[in-house]
Amino acid sequence: MNARSEATAKTRQRLLDAALTLFSQRGYAATGIREILEVAGVTQPTLYHHFADxxxxxxxxxxxxxxxxxxxxxxxxxxxxxxxxxxxxxxxxxxxxxxxxxxxxxxxxxxxxxxxxxxxxxxxxxxxxxxxxxxxxxxxxxxxxxxxxxxxxxxxxxxxxxxxxxxxxxxxxxxxxxxxxxxxxxxxxxxxxxxxxxxxx
Amino acid sequence: MNARSEATAKTRQRLLDAALTLFSQRGYAATGIREILEVAGVTQPTLYHHFADxxxxxxxxxxxxxxxxxxxxxxxxxxxxxxxxxxxxxxxxxxxxxxxxxxxxxxxxxxxxxxxxxxxxxxxxxxxxxxxxxxxxxxxxxxxxxxxxxxxxxxxxxxxxxxxxxxxxxxxxxxxxxxxxxxxxxxxxxxxxxxxxxxxx
DNA sequence: CCAATAGTATACCGATCGTTATACTGGAGC
DNA sequence: GCTCCAGTATAACGATCGGTATACTATTGG
Structure with missing residues (x-):
């Protein structure tokens, strides 16, 4: 794994981590995409680059x-x-x-x-x-x-x-x-x- | 209890029943007010007459x-x-x-x-x-x-x-x-x- | 009969929703 | 050096959201 792949994997993990925190606390339906973005510190195109929805x-x-x-x-x-x-x-x-x-x-x-x-x-x-x-x-x-x-x-x-x-x-x-x-x-x-x-x- | 009170209680129960069906199935956050209204067969002012929110x-x-x-x-x-x-x-x-x-x-x-x-x-x-x-x-x-x-x-x-x-x-x-x-x-x-x-x- | 009340029909508000789109940048890889 | 790609910044879309408001109606109760 090269440096880029590693950085990309870290970004993906930040998204998953933020979603885990919020989904587990609030529930899936009551958690909005924008909240996940804020906690993860990434932007919307990044999220949709990694996940379909x-x-x-x-x-x-x-x-x-x-x-x-x-x-x-x-x-x-x-x-x-x-x-x-x-x-x-x-x-x-x-x-x-x-x-x-x-x-x-x-x-x-x-x-x-x-x-x-x-x-x-x-x-x-x-x-x-x-x-x-x-x-x-x-x-x-x-x-x-x-x-x-x-x-x-x-x-x-x-x-x-x-x-x-x-x-x-x-x-x-x-x-x-x-x-x-x-x-x-x-x-x-x-x-x-x-x-x-x-x-x- | 007079006839009016009885009818009013029935309407209230219809609302609760509809909400129970939908909340239990979908969860609270994923259930919208308009869906409850539709299942209960009542309108919005009625719901807000009976419940604050x-x-x-x-x-x-x-x-x-x-x-x-x-x-x-x-x-x-x-x-x-x-x-x-x-x-x-x-x-x-x-x-x-x-x-x-x-x-x-x-x-x-x-x-x-x-x-x-x-x-x-x-x-x-x-x-x-x-x-x-x-x-x-x-x-x-x-x-x-x-x-x-x-x-x-x-x-x-x-x-x-x-x-x-x-x-x-x-x-x-x-x-x-x-x-x-x-x-x-x-x-x-x-x-x-x-x-x-x-x-x- | 008349007033009150519970309910209907409908519109509207500001906010948020998930998703798509576009232009741009910086850094890694070749 | 150049290209590619992952990510940023930002805007916008159509839809939905919970709640408020208004005019009206029908029925019940006094």
């Missing part, structure tokens, strides 16, 4: 952030030998990703729980399915190995994902101190998932 | 829907004697409320997980806190009675709420058949919550 910005962000978090997840799951270890790894890697920059997860929650943006509907379904699939595979593995009781792996995967998403949402929305998403909390979630809340006595 | 429509909807669902919840919890029964009642009443009309829950997810709408920030925090409080009280009761293991009741409440929200979100977003939110699923959620997914063997 506003929706392309959103799509690029969605693909980047869902992609990153899911690649990270796939990597940490691959190195854990036990199911319990994989579950902990799932939760802690989700926490770490969110602590590093809450804007990405915040945008992902919006797109998952919020109103549809027609232009990205197709691509979004594919992206959200991947995380789920990774977790389903862990559950399936746990059921086969006997670590988990016989149950619907898809139901288990959805449930653990929802248990993890709640603290992530709280953190990304309320600007809690980083100590909110602790290793202790991650362990508590997995323990609750595995052992339940009922009193065994 | 666009945000007042949203606030009225939020207060109505959070209020209804939480009153319903408080009522069903009050008549259940056991904690397990209360947990089942919590899940099933949430399911029933969502099946009756998924637009309300969908709007609630948007406001909870989505971008802030500054005008309703203050009122929203109060409303979301109430559901949580009701569930925390059930957990506290369960811990005191020995039905639940000693644990943080707030953590337990948040977790169960997230476990319930996931199928609600899926249902309200994907227009699944009503048989998705079954009594069996409600029982499975509570069982997973109480007993966990780990194999006791």
């Amino acid at each position: 506003k929706a392309s910005l959103l799509q690029a962000l969605i693909e980047q952030h869902y992609g990153e978090s899911q690649n990270l997840l796939a990597n940490v799951l691959a190195v854990e030998p036990t199911v319990a270890g994989k579950l902990i790894a799932f939760v802690t890697s989700s926490f770490e990703y969110c602590c590093a920059d809450p804007r990405g997860p915040r945008l992902m929650f919006q797109t998952y729980y919020g109103p549809t943006v027609p232009e990205i509907d197709g691509v979004l379904d594919k992206l959200t399915d991947r995380r789920y699939r990774l977790v389903v595979d862990v559950m399936q593995l746990g059921i086969c190995s006997g670590e988990l009781s016989k149950s619907n792996p898809e139901f288990l995967a959805l449930t653990l994902c929802s248990m993890v998403d709640q603290p992530l949402n709280i953190f990304s929305r309320k600007s809690r101190p980083k100590r909110y998403l602790t290793s202790e909390l991650a362990h508590a979630i997995v323990e609750l998932f595995l052992k339940g809340a009922g009193n065994p006595a | 666009k945000a007042s429509l949203l606030q009225a909807l939020i207060e109505q829907h959070y209020g209804e669902s939480q009153n319903l919840l408080a009522n069903v919890l009050a008549v259940e004697p056991t904690v397990a029964g209360k947990l089942i009642a919590f899940v099933t009443s949430s399911f029933e409320y969502c099946c009756a009309d998924p637009r309300g829950p969908r709007l609630m997810f948007q406001t909870y997980y989505g971008p802030t709408v500054p005008e309703i920030d203050g009122v929203l925090d109060k409303l979301t806190d109430r559901r949580y409080r009701l569930v925390v009280d059930v957990m506290q009761l369960g811990i005191c009675s020995g039905e639940l293991s000693k644990s943080n009741p707030e953590f337990l409440a948040l977790t169960l709420c997230s476990m319930v929200d996931q199928p609600l979100n899926i249902f309200s977003r994907k227009s699944r058949p009503k048989r998705y939110l079954t009594s069996e699923l409600a029982h499975a959620i509570v069982e997973l919550f109480l007993k966990g997914a780990g194999n006791p063997a």
Whole structure:
């Protein structure tokens, strides 16, 4: 990569960064192009040189952030030998990703729980399915190995994902101190998932 | 209530209904006043006779829907004697409320997980806190009675709420058949919550 | 019967929206 | 040195936005 390409890539990243900040805070529809331009410090022709339209910005962000978090997840799951270890790894890697920059997860929650943006509907379904699939595979593995009781792996995967998403949402929305998403909390979630809340006595 | 008041209330409800449909589908920011007018079949002076501005429509909807669902919840919890029964009642009443009309829950997810709408920030925090409080009280009761293991009741409440929200979100977003939110699923959620997914063997 | 009120029909305002267009510049690459 | 390209500065387009205003009508209630 030569100097020009590098400078161009940096400009593109500034645009994406500005859009991420604003979309995650305000939502896609309530964020105007001119605001993105101001935050990014570039002009309109530059934006339209890099992206076809506003929706392309959103799509690029969605693909980047869902992609990153899911690649990270796939990597940490691959190195854990036990199911319990994989579950902990799932939760802690989700926490770490969110602590590093809450804007990405915040945008992902919006797109998952919020109103549809027609232009990205197709691509979004594919992206959200991947995380789920990774977790389903862990559950399936746990059921086969006997670590988990016989149950619907898809139901288990959805449930653990929802248990993890709640603290992530709280953190990304309320600007809690980083100590909110602790290793202790991650362990508590997995323990609750595995052992339940009922009193065994 | 006389005939005039009744007709006026009906017009107001038509406006709220139209706004609910559009806000829940498209989001608040992406829904225009003129679209609401068209769906409601009323004119602009009528809308502004009933509501000060666009945000007042949203606030009225939020207060109505959070209020209804939480009153319903408080009522069903009050008549259940056991904690397990209360947990089942919590899940099933949430399911029933969502099946009756998924637009309300969908709007609630948007406001909870989505971008802030500054005008309703203050009122929203109060409303979301109430559901949580009701569930925390059930957990506290369960811990005191020995039905639940000693644990943080707030953590337990948040977790169960997230476990319930996931199928609600899926249902309200994907227009699944009503048989998705079954009594069996409600029982499975509570069982997973109480007993966990780990194999006791 | 008459006044009040809720609603209709319509126009308008200033502002903002996403996008397109044009002329120009500076710096990198050849 | 020259060309190309990424980016700047600026203007403009048609459309839409939330809200305000005005004249009018029909119906209800006193």
